[in-house]
Amino acid sequence: MTTRDRILDAAETLFAQDGYAGVSVRQIMSQAGADVSLAYYHFKSKRDLFDQVMLRRAEHLNDIRLKALEAVEKRHPDDAPTVEEIIGAFTNPLLDLLAADHEEWKHYFRLVAQINNSPEWGGELMTRYFDPLVRRFIGALRKALPDCSDEDLYWSYHFLSGALTLTFAETGRIDNLSSGVCRSSDMASINERMPTFLAAGFRALAARE
Amino acid sequence: MTTRDRILDAAETLFAQDGYAGVSVRQIMSQAGADVSLAYYHFKSKRDLFDQVMLRRAEHLNDIRLKALEAVEKRHPDDAPTVEEIIGAFTNPLLDLLAADHEEWKHYFRLVAQINNSPEWGGELMTRYFDPLVRRFIGALRKALPDCSDEDLYWSYHFLSGALTLTFAETGRIDNLSSGVCRSSDMASINERMPTFLAAGFRALAARE
DNA sequence: ACTCGATTTCAACGGCCGTTGAATATTAGT
DNA sequence: ACTAATATTCAACGGCCGTTGAAATCGAGT
Incomplete structure (x- = not known):
């Protein structure tokens, strides 16, 4: 599975649990097992990541x-x-x-x-x-x-x-x-x-x- | 109207709009027109304020x-x-x-x-x-x-x-x-x-x- | 006038936030 | 082997977060 998909999966799980504002990009990337800044390589912003989810x-x-x-x-x-x-x-x-x-x-x-x-x-x-x-x-x-x-x-x-x-x-x-x-x-x-x-x-x- | 009620009203409005995590105590107290620390005089914590709402x-x-x-x-x-x-x-x-x-x-x-x-x-x-x-x-x-x-x-x-x-x-x-x-x-x-x-x-x- | 409790202000704490730029590693095509 | 694009790491930025303690103000009872 590609890194992008692992990020999407982690974001999906966490957003579903605690809502958009209740989750930080750092939490998502930690659960995805990747560096924080990778979120901004694969997606434009936290909001963009949410939209892709x-x-x-x-x-x-x-x-x-x-x-x-x-x-x-x-x-x-x-x-x-x-x-x-x-x-x-x-x-x-x-x-x-x-x-x-x-x-x-x-x-x-x-x-x-x-x-x-x-x-x-x-x-x-x-x-x-x-x-x-x-x-x-x-x-x-x-x-x-x-x-x-x-x-x-x-x-x-x-x-x-x-x-x-x-x-x-x-x-x-x-x-x-x-x-x-x-x-x-x-x-x-x-x-x-x-x-x-x-x-x-x-x-x-x-x-x- | 008592200060406590103004805080509850502001919290209610903002929580309803953006959810618990989407609102900060500072935003609530700003809308209520009172100092931030007053929130912690009238309520035990942000979560307690939410419960009272x-x-x-x-x-x-x-x-x-x-x-x-x-x-x-x-x-x-x-x-x-x-x-x-x-x-x-x-x-x-x-x-x-x-x-x-x-x-x-x-x-x-x-x-x-x-x-x-x-x-x-x-x-x-x-x-x-x-x-x-x-x-x-x-x-x-x-x-x-x-x-x-x-x-x-x-x-x-x-x-x-x-x-x-x-x-x-x-x-x-x-x-x-x-x-x-x-x-x-x-x-x-x-x-x-x-x-x-x-x-x-x-x-x-x-x-x- | 004085006191004492309730209320409000002020300043600050450590910590996490979203986001970025530059440096590094990896991969694919020649 | 060299290159060029893709992918990843590292370190850091300013800013807002929840919360607290101490000091100031207010108001009712004496």
Whole structure:
């Protein structure tokens, strides 16, 4: 593995744990096992390093989410896919990635959760990295719910986004709350519940008219 | 207003914007218009100041949420309240507080959203400040959905928590995504959609059995 | 007027921060 | 073997960090 990648990995892990401001370049380079100044040879600045961390996996994630959506649509040449299928194409790739390279993606999802909920970064960064794909998904949902207004669609997606990012942040909150009955890391439980829960929400808003 | 309160207000605003690590005690005291060392006269440490910021409004919020739930239950002496009513008792107080003292609570909700999604703080802090009340609400939901397993109840609440905190974080994300069709700050739109969306999710999980 | 505690100011501590420039080592092409 | 680009090391810069102790000010009770 190249040094640049080791730096990105270390930065990803630490940023995910303590946030952008909570981590120093020195800590990152220490965990990467390289000299501090190498950070500024491979990246323009701390902020640039952070952006590259975000970008690296965002592209891959967008790719496989898009493919999952296209696969669902191919299975429905005539009619529209169900809301559950579309939401599944949005969430299942996360589960697949975790199953394949658990540690790597776990940190990334934690990072995205914090970004999404930060007023400083959330608005702009999520838009920059994920908006085209999200618009594509909302387009598919619009076809599945033809009576649903755009306003309802956007708000429904917003609720989905909050539930999704918190769930994949694996903060351990639900473990404490449920006294161990539920575990943050139990992806099977999430898989069988989240799409059902969210699809019902979408339908309930669409049905209000 | 006492100096201690001015420090808490400044800390709340800045922590909500840039997170715990992103703000220095000097910045806080500068915004509060007081000398740096006064922070350490009124509080034990930066971390203690942070805890007091969290605690101050958590108590008030828990109070009025509990009263809202009790009011709902009083309206149903024989049968159980509906899921919508219970969720409304959980979310409406946030809207009321924003309507009454907008700036003050806006910053606090932003802060809570970041805490909730942080692996470093989320698990423990949310548990410490909000768990007793949340357990009370889940108890009410259990009565409204007698066929719902505890596991489903906890996961449903978890999805609710993610949607709720992101929504009240007002990051501007939905403004960008919807190209202005929806606005983060549009509390009327949230009020007429969120309880419906979430209650449908609860019901969908309960109905799987 | 005087005291005594609560509050505020002032100056400073060691330490880590992001970043840089120059010197050195490594690698690939000729 | 020489060169030229790429990669890495070393030492340092000014600046801000959290925190502290001692001195000054203020305010209420006598």
